Amino acid sequence: MTFPTPDRPATIADVARAAGVSVPTVSRVLTGAARVSEERRRRVERAIAELGYRPSAAAQVLASRRSNTIAIVAANTSRYGYAEAIRGVEESARAAGFVVIIVVVESERDDDVRAAADAVLRQSVAGVVVLKFDPPGVAALKALEPAVPVVALSGIPEPGVPQAVLDESEAAAGLTEHLLGLGHRTVHHVRIPPSGKEDGRTTGWRSALQRNGSPIPSIEDVSWEITTAYEIGVRLARDPAVTAIFCGNDETAMGVIRGIHDTGLRVPADISVVGFDDHPLAAMFIPALTTARQDFAELGRHGTAQLLALLNGESPLALETVEPPIAIRESTAPPRRR
Amino acid sequence: MTFPTPDRPATIADVARAAGVSVPTVSRVLTGAARVSEERRRRVERAIAELGYRPSAAAQVLASRRSNTIAIVAANTSRYGYAEAIRGVEESARAAGFVVIIVVVESERDDDVRAAADAVLRQSVAGVVVLKFDPPGVAALKALEPAVPVVALSGIPEPGVPQAVLDESEAAAGLTEHLLGLGHRTVHHVRIPPSGKEDGRTTGWRSALQRNGSPIPSIEDVSWEITTAYEIGVRLARDPAVTAIFCGNDETAMGVIRGIHDTGLRVPADISVVGFDDHPLAAMFIPALTTARQDFAELGRHGTAQLLALLNGESPLALETVEPPIAIRESTAPPRRR
DNA sequence: CTGAAAGCGCTAACAA
DNA sequence: TTGTTAGCGCTTTCAG
Numbered sequence: 001m002t003f004p005t006p007d008r009p010a011t012i013a014d015v016a017r018a019a020g021v022s023v024p025t026v027s028r029v030l031t032g033a034a035r036v037s038e039e040r041r042r043r044v045e046r047a048i049a050e051l052g053y054r055p056s057a058a059a060q061v062l063a064s065r066r067s068n069t070i071a072i073v074a075a076n077t078s079r080y081g082y083a084e085a086i087r088g089v090e091e092s093a094r095a096a097g098f099v100v101i102i103v104v105v106e107s108e109r110d111d112d113v114r115a116a117a118d119a120v121l122r123q124s125v126a127g128v129v130v131l132k133f134d135p136p137g138v139a140a141l142k143a144l145e146p147a148v149p150v151v152a153l154s155g156i157p158e159p160g161v162p163q164a165v166l167d168e169s170e171a172a173a174g175l176t177e178h179l180l181g182l183g184h185r186t187v188h189h190v191r192i193p194p195s196g197k198e199d200g201r202t203t204g205w206r207s208a209l210q211r212n213g214s215p216i217p218s219i220e221d222v223s224w225e226i227t228t229a230y231e232i233g234v235r236l237a238r239d240p241a242v243t244a245i246f247c248g249n250d251e252t253a254m255g256v257i258r259g260i261h262d263t264g265l266r267v268p269a270d271i272s273v274v275g276f277d278d279h280p281l282a283a284m285f286i287p288a289l290t291t292a293r294q295d296f297a298e299l300g301r302h303g304t305a306q307l308l309a310l311l312n313g314e315s316p317l318a319l320e321t322v323e324p325p326i327a328i329r330e331s332t333a334p335p336r337r338r
Numbered sequence: 339m340t341f342p343t344p345d346r347p348a349t350i351a352d353v354a355r356a357a358g359v360s361v362p363t364v365s366r367v368l369t370g371a372a373r374v375s376e377e378r379r380r381r382v383e384r385a386i387a388e389l390g391y392r393p394s395a396a397a398q399v400l401a402s403r404r405s406n407t408i409a410i411v412a413a414n415t416s417r418y419g420y421a422e423a424i425r426g427v428e429e430s431a432r433a434a435g436f437v438v439i440i441v442v443v444e445s446e447r448d449d450d451v452r453a454a455a456d457a458v459l460r461q462s463v464a465g466v467v468v469l470k471f472d473p474p475g476v477a478a479l480k481a482l483e484p485a486v487p488v489v490a491l492s493g494i495p496e497p498g499v500p501q502a503v504l505d506e507s508e509a510a511a512g513l514t515e516h517l518l519g520l521g522h523r524t525v526h527h528v529r530i531p532p533s534g535k536e537d538g539r540t541t542g543w544r545s546a547l548q549r550n551g552s553p554i555p556s557i558e559d560v561s562w563e564i565t566t567a568y569e570i571g572v573r574l575a576r577d578p579a580v581t582a583i584f585c586g587n588d589e590t591a592m593g594v595i596r597g598i599h600d601t602g603l604r605v606p607a608d609i610s611v612v613g614f615d616d617h618p619l620a621a622m623f624i625p626a627l628t629t630a631r632q633d634f635a636e637l638g639r640h641g642t643a644q645l646l647a648l649l650n651g652e653s654p655l656a657l658e659t660v661e662p663p664i665a666i667r668e669s670t671a672p673p674r675r676r
Numbered sequence: 677c678t679g680a681a682a683g684c685g686c687t688a689a690c691a692a
Numbered sequence: 693t694t695g696t697t698a699g700c701g702c703t704t705t706c707a708g
Binding site for chain 1: 701702704
């Protein structure tokens, strides 16, 4: 007869022994799968508390073929939208009793995608939430798709996959129209790395321009490196045709504004700039950014809810697309002759 | 005889059967624990590839009593320093073949701390990295301490616990001295939520003031909510005695500056402000922030290295305390009479 | 309501 | 080098 020692965590057998019941009985009070007499339940609970027993998740997964782990698959974990979405998923997953593992897809290269999919699949997760914000996310989604319950978090609706989406194109169009309404002849666009051929932000911008009959300037692409935004700001400031700029996100907008600023021009007096996301610092920036609020954490929560519904075999929740409200602040104004 | 079906992932037994070898032989090629003849190894590898077999992590943990999971315990996942540290840990853990679970400690309340510790312990992780940046982190560290290998990530050295530390007090003192050197009589301090009684940033600020014989103003405390920083900025701007402010981080500095700005005063002409961390946006802000660079991702990487050394029974790595370099930019200048 | 028996997918001795 | 035999800690039949 062995006893739990500091080196050997208590097992279910230890608990059963201490409570004077059989192992399955302990299991029953643990899982609540079947009724246990009031008295034995009490004895078991006392033994659990005394021994500081914690069921082994690995053993439970193996025996029950059920998992309480959710994987978050993402190309990035620290950038604003990503981090917020992860926070939303984690919060709601934890509230539902799940543990979260985080799996990063480095790139859309086949080996990276496969490595991520392997990691997820080996962990026997209950389901996965993928941040389909970029090409690696899209690729990971494909690699995971049939093998495990998946929901995608995305900025652009797409049929087929269960998903939660934050509709970006409406807000992007709204922001563009705001600029046009101010009297700008057209609006230039600084695009952040997109999820596919094109994301909702760019799409909304273009369609607003088209509806308005405005010329469609060529797109400037930035990387996630903020200095690229800065350089584009400098470059655009030197082009007298540029009076209004729609940036793919707020960080980019700040970089662009700083670039314009270092060129001697002023925002919004000389050039208007809008961002996207309503980053916490957007309202603190000088000038405060006109932008569109994106609630990534809510997106994450919604995605988790979607996944849990899927796991329970419930009909997927209505694809609730939230339209982000626009915040008009200081970085936009009517154009002026230069 | 059963076959793997789409619903039943291939098991090691399936592989053994397909390769015409015993189960342990497959296990041997998987773990590399023992030599396998060239020919059988090849057969096994082919079978693995054909069946798309992936070993079950849960079964491996159970049987081997070894885990390839590392837990990150943190009070927050999305704020700048936290997110970057998590990124660093994840990157290096993944590079070493580990999977990362993320466990959030909501608060320092006993139930939250216990919930987090339970989650970690049930998952049979190989080890854990805790972000000891705040009271919940400190509490979690205590709760985990003897039961599992732990390393702490911290801004202030502390004996006893294996840890990686980013020494903040030196840089904080340096920043304060920079302000004093500019001619300011003293430096006010806006403190972010600290990890204990006091963090390295505050300590460094105070000791620089003391060394210089400057008066030590009372401290202003902000929450993580940026608007509190804004309000403090407004309030400090109205106090003519305030000519220089040391903020606990860059976001706070931006909020404070914005508050000062809305009051009609200018930074740095009327008041100098320094931040801390060198947030990616610090250099883009107008005025660009004078601040101290903190490499949180590197801290995370270092913590993982520390943990892996611990797991391998190696002597803990030298407690390498990185002193963050100071970046002097636009938000600081000599005082002027007001 | 309860316990005995079997087994989840894998690794760890142990012989051969 | 290889296979056989035992479990790892838990849940799940299945009797009773």
